[in-house]
Amino acid sequence: MKKKLIKKIAIANRGEVAVRIIHACQELEIETVLLHSDVDINTYAYRLADYKICIGSAPSAESYLNIEAVLNGAIASGADALHPGFGFLSENSEFAKRVTDSGIIFIGPSADSMDLLGNKINSKKWAQKKQIPLIPGYEGQNQEVEFLTKKVIEIGFPVIVKAAQGGGGRGMKLILNEQEAKAQIESAQRESKAAFGSEQIFLEKYLDNAKHIEFQIFVDSTGEVVHLFDRECSVQRRHQKIIEEAVSPSLSPELRSKMAQSAVELVKGSGYQGAATVEFLLDGQEYYLLEVNTRLQVEHPVTEMVLGFDLVKAQILTAQGDFVISQSELGLPKGHSIECRIYAENPFLGGMPSTGKILYQQWPLGPGRRFEYAYEKDDSVTEYYDPMIAKVIVWDTNRRGAIKKMKRVLKDSIIFGVYTNIPFLIEILEHPDFVEGIMTTQFISKYFSDPIEPPTFSEEETQWITDTSKKLQNFQISGGGGDQLSANPSKTIFEFDPFCKMWRGV
Amino acid sequence: MKFYFTSKSQGRNQTLTALKAAGQRQGEGSLVTWVHINGKTLCVTNEPERSKRGNKKQGSQLLSSNTIVAPMPGKVTKIMVSEGDLVTQGQTIVVMEAMKMEYSIKSSGSYIVHSIPCKLNDQVKMGELLVQLKEVEK
Numbered sequence: 029m030k031k032k033l034i035k036k037i038a039i040a041n042r043g044e045v046a047v048r049i050i051h052a053c054q055e056l057e058i059e060t061v062l063l064h065s066d067v068d069i070n071t072y073a074y075r076l077a078d079y080k081i082c083i084g085s086a087p088s089a090e091s092y093l094n095i096e097a098v099l100n101g102a103i104a105s106g107a108d109a110l111h112p113g114f115g116f117l118s119e120n121s122e123f124a125k126r127v128t129d130s131g132i133i134f135i136g137p138s139a140d141s142m143d144l145l146g147n148k149i150n151s152k153k154w155a156q157k158k159q160i161p162l163i164p165g166y167e168g169q170n171q172e173v174e175f176l177t178k179k180v181i182e183i184g185f186p187v188i189v190k191a192a193q194g195g196g197g198r199g200m201k202l203i204l205n206e207q208e209a210k211a212q213i214e215s216a217q218r219e220s221k222a223a224f225g226s227e228q229i230f231l232e233k234y235l236d237n238a239k240h241i242e243f244q245i246f247v248d249s250t251g252e253v254v255h256l257f258d259r260e261c262s263v264q265r266r267h268q269k270i271i272e273e274a275v276s277p278s279l280s281p282e283l284r285s286k287m288a289q290s291a292v293e294l295v296k297g298s299g300y301q302g303a304a305t306v307e308f309l310l311d312g313q314e315y316y317l318l319e320v321n322t323r324l325q326v327e328h329p330v331t332e333m334v335l336g337f338d339l340v341k342a343q344i345l346t347a348q349g350d351f352v353i354s355q356s357e358l359g360l361p362k363g364h365s366i367e368c369r370i371y372a373e374n375p376f377l378g379g380m381p382s383t384g385k386i387l388y389q390q391w392p393l394g395p396g397r398r399f400e401y402a403y404e405k406d407d408s409v410t411e412y413y414d415p416m417i418a419k420v421i422v423w424d425t426n427r428r429g430a431i432k433k434m435k436r437v438l439k440d441s442i443i444f445g446v447y448t449n450i451p452f453l454i455e456i457l458e459h460p461d462f463v464e465g466i467m468t469t470q471f472i473s474k475y476f477s478d479p480i481e482p483p484t485f486s487e488e489e490t491q492w493i494t495d496t497s498k499k500l501q502n503f504q505i506s507g508g509g510g511d512q513l514s515a516n517p518s519k520t521i522f523e524f525d526p527f528c529k530m531w532r533g534v
Numbered sequence: 535m536k537f538y539f540t541s542k543s544q545g546r547n548q549t550l551t552a553l554k555a556a557g558q559r560q561g562e563g564s565l566v567t568w569v570h571i572n573g574k575t576l577c578v579t580n581e582p583e584r585s586k587r588g589n590k591k592q593g594s595q596l597l598s599s600n601t602i603v604a605p606m607p608g609k610v611t612k613i614m615v616s617e618g619d620l621v622t623q624g625q626t627i628v629v630m631e632a633m634k635m636e637y638s639i640k641s642s643g644s645y646i647v648h649s650i651p652c653k654l655n656d657q658v659k660m661g662e663l664l665v666q667l668k669e670v671e672k
Contacts, residue, residue: 088634215629218611219636266635372633381606381633387568388553411607415633439573444553447577454573483574493569493576496552500567 034109034133034348038063038102039077041113042092043402044419045324046073049111052340061105063098065091070407081105086412092116093225095123102132109133109347111340115414118323119146119193135347137322141300146322148192149230154298155317160290163309163316165232167192171217176231177209183233188267189213191220192228199223200267202234235316237468238309240264241276243291244331245304246339246353248346253295254355255288256331256339260465263456265379265472270449271456272327273366274334277427277465278310287315294320302343303328309469326369326419329398333365333423364427366434368453370401370418370443372409375452378479383411387445396423397437409446417446427465431457452480548572600645602665604658608632613654615665619647628652628664644670 036059039046046062050073053060062077067086074080083101084091091097093116102110110127112118118136125139136142145151149167156162165187166179180187180203189212191199199220201212217227244256260276261269279287291306294317305325307318328339335358342352373379385408391399401418403409409417420437424430435457438450459475461467485493551570565580612629615621626638627647645667652664 215636222611222631223634377605380637381608381635383607383632387555388551390551411632413633415635440549442551442570442575444568444570444575444577445555448575450575483576485571485574485576489571492548492550493552493571496550496569497567500552500554 032108032133032348034058034344036061036105036107036109037135037344038105038107038110038132039073039113040092040098040102040110041116041118042068042071042073042413043416044072044400045113045115045326046071047076047402048400049113049340050076052338052344056341056344058344061102061107063101063105065412067408067410067412070403072402072404072407075404079105086410088116088412089222089225095120095126098123099126099130102127103130107132109135109344111135111343112323114321114323114326119321121146133347135343136302137300137304141298142322144298145295145300145304145320148190148194148319151294151320152317155294158293160294161314161316163232163235163318165230167230171228173210173213173217176213176229177206179231180209180213181206183231186234186236188232188234189216189229190232191216191224191226192230193224193226194220199229235309235311236470238311239276239278239467240269240307240318240469241279241287241310241315242305242307242325243288244325244328244339245291245295245300245306246342246346247295247301247304248342248352249301249349250351250354251301252354253292253300254353254358255292256335256337256358257361258284258287259325259327259330261327262467262469263462263471264469265476269327269369270371270472271366271368271453271462272330273364273427273430274330275361275364283313283315290315290317302346303339326416327367329400329419329421330365330367333396333398333421334361334363335359336362363423363425364430365421365423366427366430367419367421368434368438368457369416369449370420370441370453371415371449372417372446373415373449374447375449375480376447376482379449379452381411381415382447383409384446385409386417386443388442389444390442391420392437392440394437396433398422417443417448431463451483452476455480600667600669601663602627602639602641602667604630604660604662604664605639606630606632606637607660608637608658610652610654610656610658610664611636613650613652613665615647615650617647617650620670621645621647621667630658639664641667646670 037053038061039049040063050060059078061079062073063081063083065084065086066082081101083097084094110132117123121139121142124134124142127134152162187203189201199216201216203209203212216229221227240261241258243258246254258276259272259274261272263271294306303324305321308315309318345352372382374382386403386405389405398421422430422433424433438454456462553568555566567578569576608630611631614626621641623643625641627641628639630637648666648668650665
């Protein structure tokens with residue numbers, strides 16, 4: 029590849045990943061242009077970017093998923109390169125091709141290698157050739173609901189329906205019995221159409237006692253396929269990851285090296301360049317290929333923490349033709365890292381999305397603590413995008429220490445204005461299965477199917493809250509009515525918010 | 535929305551952070567207080583007297599189980615019932631989408647669908663009436 033120095037990067041994304049990319053660019057002294065939707069002027073990334081171009085209105089289909097709009101924005105910005113982040117158009121090969129065709133470097137793989145590895149159906153065929161174990165399923169072209177329902181029965185329950193273009197848990201549905209098959213297939217097609225613009229889905233036998241293990245792969249301009257060890261992301265809800273860690277507590281050195289070899293083998297010969305993740309399901313000592321993500325992952329920081337390697341900078345340097353990594357120089361992972369995704373949702377109502385203005389936010393800084401957030405005080409969390417508002421990442425010398433540190437960090441993290449899943453995360457971190465590292469992808473549905481209990485307060489705490497409430501009473505709101513706070517602050521949102529009673533579950 | 539007060543007290547290695555602001559439903563004088571104490575967060579919403587007492591009828595209607603209201607802001611992506619339908623407990627009535635996730639709103643018992651004020655693909659606010667149900671006459 030011809031070497032071309034990148035001076036300005038267009039970012040076709042939002043939220044915390046846009047912030048992450050801007051930080052990498054700042055260190056490399058590259059200018060940034062944020063291609064954003066109109067509502068996203070109230071975000072941290074907007075404030076950090078050197079230049080900003082509004083490419084459309086709030087709904088993703090009219091901005092972040094609109095190829096034409098993003099492309100026009102990128103061209104108008106005069107950027108040499110475009111970073112797609114994750115989600116949105118990051119795995120859309122047509123988009124990658126059109127970016128490249130307009131003379132802008134696409135920071136990621138070529139459209140062809142994206143089609144080969146990123147499309148779940150093609151990647152399975154490719155894996156079959158390379159004799160990498162696959163999960164039984166159906167990935168044909170026939171997309172009629174009746175036909176698919178028959179196939180579901182053939183494969184045997186439980187069966188999972190996935191969007192061919194999908195990722196991030198969208199458009200994924202679990203079918204447990206014949207009765208719900210049709211509805212779940214239709215629902216998956218609908219979500220897939222809304223999120224990825226394609227109705228195509230495929231079916232897979234659902235392994236209900238498996239762990240989610242993935243390998244980070246990186247290919248720089250030399251073409252050497254390097255693996256950056258593994259991550260475990262078994263803590264998932266509705267197929268959306270919640271807690272990730274590196275490295276997995278469940279792999280023996282032999283199994284780790286065997287799986288790493290499979291991951292490297294899969295990417296070899298595909299003409300791939302940049303960051304990729306090969307996801308596996310691990311059932312006992314047997315592993316099966318789940319999918320390949322042809323982009324940066326949300327959970328990339330845990331790999332960065334244990335290896336001391338900056339994946340986003342590596343992506344940018346690779347895109348301009350530099351050599352950044354070799355297996356022999358990489359070294360071994362050190363210590364243990366955990367990431368918790370902070371979602372704007374109400375954990376006491378089973379994770380119902382919570383939107384609104386961030387009134388206050390405070391992160392407890394310290395050694396081995398990393399915070400990646402999308403919003404600052406007074407920014408609005410809207411219903412148009414993913415509920416992930418931040419990621420908290422910790423590193424410690426061992427897993428036990430990392431869990432302890434994460435618990436403390438979460439307890440000291442303050443977010444006012446929207447509800448967050450922090451109380452839920454703390455309960456997960458305290459669960460014996462998680463502590464022992466024996467959780468599977470069923471962990472959440474098995475132990476946390478009901479909403480968690482709201483917090484309780486000791487007498488001393490109640491007294492303290494009451495005293496503070498009294499002090500707060502003196503602060504009048506102009507034009508406002510009732511200023512009285514509860515005399516019994518141990519009462520929670522359940523007693524005060526009429527809407528909680530109307531919630532009828534997911 | 536206004537930002538009013540943050541108090542921080544230290545005692546026995548404990549911290550309390552509190553904040554009071556105007557509530558999300560603006561123009562109604564609602565207040566919200568957030569408190570963070572020893573790793574726990576508490577949110578107390580104070581509705582003004584007016585809407586508490588003055589419009590009791592509407593309030594009780596909001597809470598009654600034969601009313602389906604939007605539990606969150608978002609888009610109506612599927613209406614699974616039509617007027618006059620009999621719905622049973624656990625049956626999906628409306629499917630909403632917010633933050634890119636689909637949520638099914640289910641019936642809490644057996645009812646007859648009285649009216650459906652919402653339309654497909656409507657962008658609705660939290661608490662907006664979606665479907666009005668009525669009791670099954672015995």
